[in-house]
Amino acid sequence: MSDTTANSKRILVGVTGASGAPYAVAFLRRQLGDVYLALSNWGRMVMLEETGLQEDDLRPLVQKIFSDKDLANPFSSGSNTFDAMVIIPCSLTTMAKIASGIGDTLITRSAIVALKERRRLVMVVREAPWPTTAFENAARLSRDGVIVIPASPPFYHSPGTLDELVEQFVDKVVGVLGFEPRKKWREDAL
Numbered sequence: 490m491s492d493t494t495a496n497s498k499r500i501l502v503g504v505t506g507a508s509g510a511p512y513a514v515a516f517l518r519r520q521l522g523d524v525y526l527a528l529s530n531w532g533r534m535v536m537l538e539e540t541g542l543q544e545d546d547l548r549p550l551v552q553k554i555f556s557d558k559d560l561a562n563p564f565s566s567g568s569n570t571f572d573a574m575v576i577i578p579c580s581l582t583t584m585a586k587i588a589s590g591i592g593d594t595l596i597t598r599s600a601i602v603a604l605k606e607r608r609r610l611v612m613v614v615r616e617a618p619w620p621t622t623a624f625e626n627a628a629r630l631s632r633d634g635v636i637v638i639p640a641s642p643p644f645y646h647s648p649g650t651l652d653e654l655v656e657q658f659v660d661k662v663v664g665v666l667g668f669e670p671r672k673k674w675r676e677d678a679l
């Protein structure tokens with residue numbers, strides 16, 4: 490069941506091998522529009538490590554799962570449109586590739602398509618601490634219009650559980666995509 494009003498959007502989701510797979514699962518569970526998914530090799534590995542889920546377990550949550558090796562995929566070309574692409578979580582490796590124009594996987598190639606076609610691209614980047622190259626790559630992408638979100642969950646809604654913390658962070662990602670977040674800061678004061 491969708492919990493959004495803008496559910497006709499076509500969204501491409503890339504999951505890479507950074508820590509933060511629970512964010513990806515929570516994002517997919519929101520059922521926002523038509524969601525297509527690709528996991529990198531390390532994305533699959535970290536998904537299993539952090540959530541116990543395999544690619545097949547995610548299948549019911551999405552329209553289709555594509556191989557990250559499939560560079561002949563429709564989304565490798567700018568002729569097939571998607572409204573937004575989200576890389577959640579995004580490794581420093583994937584961010585560096587995209588910032589350098591390297592599109593050797595479906596995730597990186599589609600991100601480059603998003604850049605060249607000026608489509609919304611959101612990257613939930615996770616590493617700690619950051620090497621200088623990460624700041625440089627993030628700045629470069631940000632100047633190109635990419636929304637770079639460090640995977641840093643907020644505490645101001647006083648989450649009682651890990652799931653709540655994850656959901657509140659996913660609200661931020663959902664918000665920048667133009668969907669209604671579940672919780673808003675002091676909305677009742679409006």
Ligand SMILES: Cc1cc2nc3c(=O)[nH]c(=O)nc-3n(C[C@H](O)[C@H](O)[C@H](O)COP(=O)(O)O)c2cc1C
Binds near residue numbers: 505530535580615616
């Ligand atoms: C358990 C685990 C956790 C990892 N966490 C991170 C991370 O938080 N950030 C990061 O940039 N790389 C992390 N890595 C390393 C990436 O998986 C590695 O750089 C890989 O080449 C990324 O490739 P991809 O972007 O194509 O998935 C982690 C690797 C493992 C095995």
